[in-house]
Amino acid sequence: MRSRRTRGLVTVAALVALAAVGGHAARGSDEIALTGAGPVPVVTVTRVPAPSVTSAPAPSVTTDGDAARRAVEARAAADQAAADQAAAAKKAADAKAAAARAAATKAAAATWVVTKVVDGDTIWVSRAGASRKIRFIGIDTPETGQCGFTEARNALRGIIGGQRVTLTAGAQDDVDRYGRLLRYVDVNGVDAGLRLVKQGYAVARYDSRDGYGSHTREAAYVRADAASPKASCAEPGAGTSSGRTGGSGVTGSWPLAGDTYPCPQSRPVKGNENSMIAHEPGDRYYTVTKPEQCFATMADAEAAGFRPAKV
Numbered sequence: 001m002r003s004r005r006t007r008g009l010v011t012v013a014a015l016v017a018l019a020a021v022g023g024h025a026a027r028g029s030d031e032i033a034l035t036g037a038g039p040v041p042v043v044t045v046t047r048v049p050a051p052s053v054t055s056a057p058a059p060s061v062t063t064d065g066d067a068a069r070r071a072v073e074a075r076a077a078a079d080q081a082a083a084d085q086a087a088a089a090k091k092a093a094d095a096k097a098a099a100a101r102a103a104a105t106k107a108a109a110a111t112w113v114v115t116k117v118v119d120g121d122t123i124w125v126s127r128a129g130a131s132r133k134i135r136f137i138g139i140d141t142p143e144t145g146q147c148g149f150t151e152a153r154n155a156l157r158g159i160i161g162g163q164r165v166t167l168t169a170g171a172q173d174d175v176d177r178y179g180r181l182l183r184y185v186d187v188n189g190v191d192a193g194l195r196l197v198k199q200g201y202a203v204a205r206y207d208s209r210d211g212y213g214s215h216t217r218e219a220a221y222v223r224a225d226a227a228s229p230k231a232s233c234a235e236p237g238a239g240t241s242s243g244r245t246g247g248s249g250v251t252g253s254w255p256l257a258g259d260t261y262p263c264p265q266s267r268p269v270k271g272n273e274n275s276m277i278a279h280e281p282g283d284r285y286y287t288v289t290k291p292e293q294c295f296a297t298m299a300d301a302e303a304a305g306f307r308p309a310k311v
Helices: 003-025 065-112 150-158 193-197 218-227 298-303
Strands: 111-119 122-127 129-137 164-168 183-187 269-272 277-279 291-297
Touching: 111 150, 129 277, 150 183, 150 193, 150 298, 183 193, 193 218, 269 298, 277 298, 291 298
Parallel strands: 129 183
Antiparallel strands: 111 122, 111 164, 122 129, 164 183, 269 277, 269 291
């Protein structure tokens, strides 16, 4: 009877121990001591964590649609780059053209129109309604009535006739005693005065050698003068020419009746520089023509650039 009770107690104790082990297992690892019939072994329960699973990234899949889209985008970017480059090139070209136009306008504003060639070293010019009389710096040509006057004037007319000229200061004085501007006269980059010296129609003068002070182009003028022969010339009124008037061309009283602006009898042909028409005695408008130049013959007038009057 007693032994049956003992076994019952042991059974109950075992059940209690098992219940305790189950409770502690739910909370982690615990040590469970059994009491009753003798020492109860310690049971350790360890909870092992579930292994960590890292999922690999899904592989990138390129479709035909993606490739086509990227190709379109690349082509659009290339087209935009080409358009930007073309726009930049056009902008640069426009700027260059504008600069060229501005330079041309500035150059035109800085030049003068030759309105009259007085002789080989004196001219009239105009710009923006203003007219000035110009005396060439550093040269001298024959005066009216001197041998070589016509040749020098005609040579200068051939250099600057119908051209725009640039005036450049370079003498110690700005004007001479007659109020004429002292200037170098350049046409298309050519020094007209220096060319006359080289051709023998002018001599180098009015510089440091004769008391007028040096000018900036003096050395070149002096060298050209020393190297060039003097151009040949004909005395005014000497001989006859193939023109309609030969020699003086006129006999009897002079000036002609009613001639308000007579030329010398030895040079009766009138040259009007406004029209560049030459009139000789007997022409319809001869007596009312105001000449800027007088010629011995019509041939001389034509050589100077004038045309004969038609009436």
